[in-house]
Amino acid sequence: MRPALAGVGLLALAACENAPRNNAPNPLLPTLAVGSAVPNDNAEISTSRDAIELAGELTQGGWVKGLVPRGTELATLGDTRLSVETDGRFFAAFDRDATGPAILRATLEDGRVIERQIDVAPRAWNIEHVNVAKRSGGSSEAWWKKREPEWLAIKVAREKVTGATGWQQDFIWPVKGRISGRFGSQRIYHGEPGSYHSGLDIAPGAGTPFVAPADGVVVLAADNFSLEGNLLIIDHGHGLNSAFLHASRLMVREGDQVTQGQHIGNVGASGRATGPHLHWSLKWHDARLDPLLFVAPEA
Structure with a gap:
């Protein structure tokens, strides 16, 4: 079943021409949290590993890495099952619109359940109110006939499990340049919200090479998609993936490490x-x- 055509605009990886530009810098964000067997307990990490250990950007659009206790059979963040390494390491993240506390739960072999409540900090997104009507999100059947296989290819690519380990690394910038669009920015048209900007736009100049921010496996290398243009998607493992849009040239192919x-x-x-x-x-x-929450600030 395909989505209703009225919502097709939301299926794009980005609609770069519609997002507000040159937003104010992101506010300072929390960078470290520690979990224990008692929810909301701020005690030091237990050396017995009878605890959940966390560190990361605990905010909307942010991420967390950590360790679950030895003997964990199942780990979840909310309703999402986590991939856990044999030594207990895991990666998880928080959507741009995540609200309320998130519960990270580890179920152990002996039946015990250890939980950690993560208070996901809200963000002050750049919201621009414009005094014009929102453009119709409707699309023709002819346009969707072309778009549907592209959308399905993106969906399938992002569901692939490759065993990549780039999620463990500190990410680097794929390219340096002027930031022309920030993640999360949004326009409100006469009170009707448009889609928020789903990524980070970097404008270093046409033809500039860009690089992989972390190790991974190419799960999609597509030419001339109707919205994304030349598109790369790289799986970094544990459910984390990067997409790179509007390229003039792709240097890798699907399946490449x-x-x-x-x-x-x-x-x-x-x-x-x-x-x-x-x-x-x-x-x-x-x-x-x-x-921006994955890379070191630019000088």
Whole structure:
């Protein structure tokens, strides 16, 4: 079953020409949290590993890495089952619109259940109110006939499990340049919200090489998609993947293993773009994430 055509605009990885630009810098964010067997207990980490250990950007669009106790048979964040390494390491993340506390739960072999409540900090997104009507999200049957296989290819690619381990790394910038669009920004048209910007736009100039921000496996390398143009999706493992849109050239193919810093494409303006730039988006399962929370600040 295909989605209703009125919502097709939401299926795009990005609609870069519709997002507010040059937003104010993100506010300071929390960077560390510690979990124990008692929810909301801020005690030090237990050396017996009878605890959940956490560190990360615990905010909307952010992420968390940690350790679950030895003997964990099942770990979940809310309703999402986590992939857990044999030594207990895991990765999880929080959607741009995540609300309320998130419960991280570890079920042990002996039947005990250890929980950690994570208070996901809200963000002050850049919201622009415009005094014009929102453009219709409706699309023709002819347009959807072309778009549907593209949308399905993206969906299938993001569901692939490759065993990649890039999620363990500290991510690097795929390219340096002017930030022309920030994650999470949104326009409100006469009180009707438009889609928020789903990634980070970097404009270093047409043809500039961009690199893999972390190790991974190419799960999609597509030419001339109607919205994304030349598109790469790289799986970093544990449900985390990167997408790179509007490239002028792709340097890797589906199935290739890539290493952090490897040249994977060149910046362009293919697809629906108002000018040459790299749109970089990150997802963890269905959660959309802010790439700025994965990389060190630019000098």
